[in-house]
Amino acid sequence: MRMLKFLLWKELIQIYRDPSIIMILFIMPMIQLLILPLAADYEIKNINLGVVDHDHTEYSRKLVNKVVSSGYFRLKDYSPTFQQGLKAIESDKTDLILEIPPHFERDLVKENQASLFVAVDAVNGVKAGLGGAYIQRIIQGDNQDIRTQWMPEQRLNPQPVIEVTTADWYNPNMNYRVFMVPGILVMLVTMIGSSFASNNIVREKEMGTIEQINVSPIKKMQFILGKLIPFWMLALVVLTVGLLIARFVYGIVPLGHYITIYIFATIYLLAILGLGLLLSTYAQTQQQSMLVSFFVTMIFNLLSGLYTPIESMPAWAQMITRFNPVSYFIEVMRMVMLKGSGLADIKYQILALVGFAVFFNSWAILNYRKRSG
Amino acid sequence: MMETEKVISAKELTKRFGAFTAVDKITFDVQKGEIFGFIGANGAGKTTAMRMLCGLSLPTSGLATVAGFDVYKQNEQIKKHIGYMSQKFSLYEDLTIRENIRFYAGIYGLDEEQIKEKTAKLLRQLRMEGQDKTLVRALPLGWKQKLAFSIAIVHDPAIVFLDEPTGGVDPITRREFWSLIYEASARGITIFVTTHYMDEAEYCNRVSIMVDGRIDALDTPANLMKQYAATSMDGVFLQLARKAVRTGD
Numbered sequence: 066m067r068m069l070k071f072l073l074w075k076e077l078i079q080i081y082r083d084p085s086i087i088m089i090l091f092i093m094p095m096i097q098l099l100i101l102p103l104a105a106d107y108e109i110k111n112i113n114l115g116v117v118d119h120d121h122t123e124y125s126r127k128l129v130n131k132v133v134s135s136g137y138f139r140l141k142d143y144s145p146t147f148q149q150g151l152k153a154i155e156s157d158k159t160d161l162i163l164e165i166p167p168h169f170e171r172d173l174v175k176e177n178q179a180s181l182f183v184a185v186d187a188v189n190g191v192k193a194g195l196g197g198a199y200i201q202r203i204i205q206g207d208n209q210d211i212r213t214q215w216m217p218e219q220r221l222n223p224q225p226v227i228e229v230t231t232a233d234w235y236n237p238n239m240n241y242r243v244f245m246v247p248g249i250l251v252m253l254v255t256m257i258g259s260s261f262a263s264n265n266i267v268r269e270k271e272m273g274t275i276e277q278i279n280v281s282p283i284k285k286m287q288f289i290l291g292k293l294i295p296f297w298m299l300a301l302v303v304l305t306v307g308l309l310i311a312r313f314v315y316g317i318v319p320l321g322h323y324i325t326i327y328i329f330a331t332i333y334l335l336a337i338l339g340l341g342l343l344l345s346t347y348a349q350t351q352q353q354s355m356l357v358s359f360f361v362t363m364i365f366n367l368l369s370g371l372y373t374p375i376e377s378m379p380a381w382a383q384m385i386t387r388f389n390p391v392s393y394f395i396e397v398m399r400m401v402m403l404k405g406s407g408l409a410d411i412k413y414q415i416l417a418l419v420g421f422a423v424f425f426n427s428w429a430i431l432n433y434r435k436r437s438g
Numbered sequence: 439m440m441e442t443e444k445v446i447s448a449k450e451l452t453k454r455f456g457a458f459t460a461v462d463k464i465t466f467d468v469q470k471g472e473i474f475g476f477i478g479a480n481g482a483g484k485t486t487a488m489r490m491l492c493g494l495s496l497p498t499s500g501l502a503t504v505a506g507f508d509v510y511k512q513n514e515q516i517k518k519h520i521g522y523m524s525q526k527f528s529l530y531e532d533l534t535i536r537e538n539i540r541f542y543a544g545i546y547g548l549d550e551e552q553i554k555e556k557t558a559k560l561l562r563q564l565r566m567e568g569q570d571k572t573l574v575r576a577l578p579l580g581w582k583q584k585l586a587f588s589i590a591i592v593h594d595p596a597i598v599f600l601d602e603p604t605g606g607v608d609p610i611t612r613r614e615f616w617s618l619i620y621e622a623s624a625r626g627i628t629i630f631v632t633t634h635y636m637d638e639a640e641y642c643n644r645v646s647i648m649v650d651g652r653i654d655a656l657d658t659p660a661n662l663m664k665q666y667a668a669t670s671m672d673g674v675f676l677q678l679a680r681k682a683v684r685t686g687d
Contacts, residue, residue, distance in 0.1 A: 071544030075533065082532050273526030280492050280522040281545050282514060436513060437495050 068283055072291030080295060089261065094253055094303055098310045102245045112196040115142035115159035117150040122170035124211075128181075131207050132163065137199050147184075154186045161185050161196050173211065242315050247398035248371040250307040254300050254330065255365065255391055258337035259344070260358040262296040266345035267354040279435040289342060289430060296341075297334050304330055320405030326398065329411060332418045333394045339425030340390075346432040365391040390421045443470040445597055445628045446491060451500035453486050460486040462651035463500060468597075468630060473623050475642030476632040477671075479679050483651040484632040485525065488599050491630070492522050505596045518546075521590035521598035521627075525605065529586050531575040535566055538574055539589055546593035560588050563618075580611030584618060591622050598622065600631040604638065616641055636671040647675060650684045 080086050114132065118125050133140050138161075142153040150162045164182040172179040183200055187193040269275040278288060308326070311317040319326065341358065348354035366372075368382060369391040375383055386392045393414045400406035408415070446468035453461040461483040468474045478484045489495040491504050493513030502509040505519040529538045539560060543553045561567045564584055574582060583603060591598050600619075604612045616638065623629050631642065639645050639659060646656040655662055655678060659671055666674045 067547065068545050071541055074544075075530065075537070075541045078537060079530070079532055272531070273524060273528045274530060276494065276524050276526065277522070277528040277542075278545075280494055280517060280520070280524075281542075282517045282547075283545050284514075436493055 069287045069291055072283070072287060073294055076291060076295040080299065086299070089257060090299065090303055091306060094250075094307045094310065097249050097253055098246060098307055099314065101249050102242045102315065110137055112138050112161060112192060112199070113141040113159040114138040115144060115150045115153045115162045116140060117144050117147050117162060117164040119167040120165045120169035124170040124173060125165045128165065128204070128207055129163070132200060132203050135199070135203050137196075151184070154184070159186070160189070160192055161200065163200065243317055243403060244399070245371075246307075246311045246315055246317055247402045248369075248395050250304065250311065251369075251391060251394045251398055252366055252371065253307060254304050254334065255337055255394075256362055257300045257303055258296065258334050259341040259362055260355065261299070261341070262292060262338050263341035263345035263348065263354045263358055264351055265296070266292055266342065267348050267351050270345075271350060285430060285433055285435060289426075289433065292342065293335070293338050296338055297331075300334050300338075301327070301330065317402065319402040321401035321407060325401050325406070325408055325411070328408065329394065329397050329401075329415065329418070332415060332422060333390060336390045336418050336421035336425055339422055339429055342429035343425050343432065346429055365389050368392065369395050371395055390418060393417055444468065445470045445506075446474075446502070446504050446630065448487075448491070448502040449500055451487065451490060451502050452498045453483075453490055453495065454498045459651055461490070464648075464651075464653045466646055466653060466656055468628060470596075470628055471623060471626055472644060473619065473629040473631065473642045475639050475645040476630065476648065477634065477636075477639050477645055477675060478632070478648030479634065479682060479684075481684055482648040482682070484648055485601055487648070488601055488630070488632060491516075492520060492599055493517055519596045521593070521595040523583075523586050523590040523598070523600045523603055525601040527579075527582060527586065529574045529582060529589065532573060534571050534573055535561070535577075535585060536570040538585070539592060542589045543592045548593060556592055560592065563621075564588060580607040580614075583607060584611070584615055587615065587618055587622075591627055594625070595627060597628040597630060600629065602632055602634070604633065604635065612638070636675055639671040639675070645671070647678050649678055649682050654678050654681070 116129050118129065129140070132138050142150060142159045144150040144153060147162070147164055150159075150164070153159045154162060162182075162184040164184070166180060166182070169179050169181070181204060183197060185193040185197045266275070269278070304327075308323070340361070344354055344357050344361070348357060368375075368378075368386050368389050370386065371391075375386050375392060378386070397406075397411050397414050400411060404410075444467045446466075448467075449465050450463040451461060451465070452459065452463050464487060476484050476488065486495065490497045490509060491502060493504075493509060493516045497509060504516045507513075507515040507519070509516065530541070533541065536557060539557045540553055543556055548556065557570075561570055564581075566572075566581070566585070574585070577585070587598075587600065587603060590600075604615050607615070612635070619629055619631070619641075631638075633639065642659065644656065644658050645662060646653045647662075648654070655665075655674070657665065662674045663669065663671065666677050668674045668677065
């Protein structure tokens with residue numbers, strides 16, 4: 066254990082002297098947490114709207130007004146013909162055309178029904194899908210208004226209408242920040258765990274100092290602990306910085322206990338650091354370890370449920386996410402933060418992470434050899 | 439007599455990498471307190487042989503003991519009793535001189551009192567007293583190598599293995615380096631050194647010359663010069679090295 070003390074002491078001095086560590090500890094979490102949640106949310110705003118109005122009546126203008134005043138659309142083009150409207154889409158001026166046919170008002174008033182045409186530029190799938198849905202909802206709302214206005218009370222609802230009311234539990238305002246910030250925090254901690262630890266060991270290989278360690282009586286276990294502990298601490302510091310930012314910048318206070326988050330993070334980091342360690346036993350140069358850990362963390366992050374819900378992935382991808390430690394942490398973070406889950410609620414995730422930790426670390430220890438064959 | 443005590447003993451020690459035989463059945467003994475030179479062209483197998491003795495590389499066949507321990511089974515025991523300075527410079531560049539001494543002394547199990555004592559002695563010996571807070575990165579190569587050697591023997595090992603310790607430094611620094619080696623030897627530390635400087639070979643008590651993975655000659659420098667009718671070790675080496683079929687790297 067005395068040797069471990071010296072290993073840790075040396076590692077901490079090196080970390081302290083490395084200017085990039087300060088960057089990683091403070092600048093990276095700040096940038097990620099201050100910029101990403103504000104910029105990268107799922108709400109689609111500022112959809113550029115093109116209108117082709119063949120009707121030119123009070124009703125058609127009212128409808129356009131209603132769409133624009135929803136806040137999701139910006140009226141960018143007002144063309145007399147559909148062809149010209151399409152040109153605006155082609156030149157990227159607009160994302161969506163709302164075509165109001167001639168006699169829109171007349172049909173509506175006289176025949177009680179009228180049709181509208183919406184054409185969407187589907188190059189950006191998300192924007193198109195959501196934009197189309199928004200405009201439909203707005204028009205439907207408008208429809209209701211007209212019905213109430215025009216039809217006598219008793220004739221209202223000639224056919225039964227099922228209205229769906231939704232209640233958003235646990236995140237009542239559907240605040241994306243509450244949803245994204247814990248996830249981004251997980252990503253940060255994961256990056257530090259997997260790539261920085263592995264890079265550190267590979268650097269010792271490149272410098273030749275690892276040979277000096279291998280020729281000393283230091284035990285494998287001590288060496289690995291000497292690398293695990295400092296980065297484990299570092300990652301917990303970043304987590305703390307992140308949680309402080311979440312609390313004081315976004316006002317995100319977990320419903321559960323911070324201690325639950327830390328207990329889970331501790332186990333999670335053992336797993337992720339084990340993975341980093343494993344990578345380092347295979348890589349010979351820092352480029353190799355960087356590339357591989359970049360690749361692995363990218364897959365992990367994209368399949369983690371941070372950006373896209375796991376439930377909507379194909380079955381085979383859902384299977385993969387079960388082998389992705391990141392997805393468990395994101396799940397747990399959201400559970401603890403938003404639902405106030407305690408240790409008993411996340412025991413399955415804890416168990417899974419203990420499994421990952423044992424698996425990666427034993428593999429790493431087996432594969433780290435003080436003597437070459 | 440102390441001189442007859444063997445600290446390294448190798449018998450038909452062999453290392454093969456696939457079809458390539460890097461070290462081919464070498465047999466030799468090193469006595470306690472000796473300065474034992476391992477001479478050979480680049481690629482002759484010196485470093486591989488040394489790595490097997492240090493427990494860094496597993497031999498393919500043959501027998502060897504170092505400080506009384508078997509290289510196959512007791513390699514971790516060997517590590518407690520040896521010092522090693524590799525060809526590749528191996529101090530931590532981002533630690534100071536003092537921190538490097540402390541770290542290596544610490545991992546070899548010295549206590550705080552001993553570390554303090556050793557550090558003071560070592561800094562005095564290397565005349566680096568005022569510079570103990572300098573980062574190793576900032577030191578000239580010759581200084582680094584002298585420091586690396588002193589750190590390699592900070593725990594007073596039975597044997598120290600030096601792999602081309604003076605590569606790339608000027609003649610004056612090489613001389614200073616050798617005076618450190620003599621000093622260590624006088625303290626009873628056995629020196630096992632590889633080099634391709636022939637003048638350094640003459641500083642050794644005994645020299646073995648490796649050609650293509652084999653030991654072709656092993657004796658005192660004086661005897662070798664007599665045997666090969668040469669006036670210097672250079673002459674001896676050239677006669678032997680000419681037979682080499684392997685080309686250097």
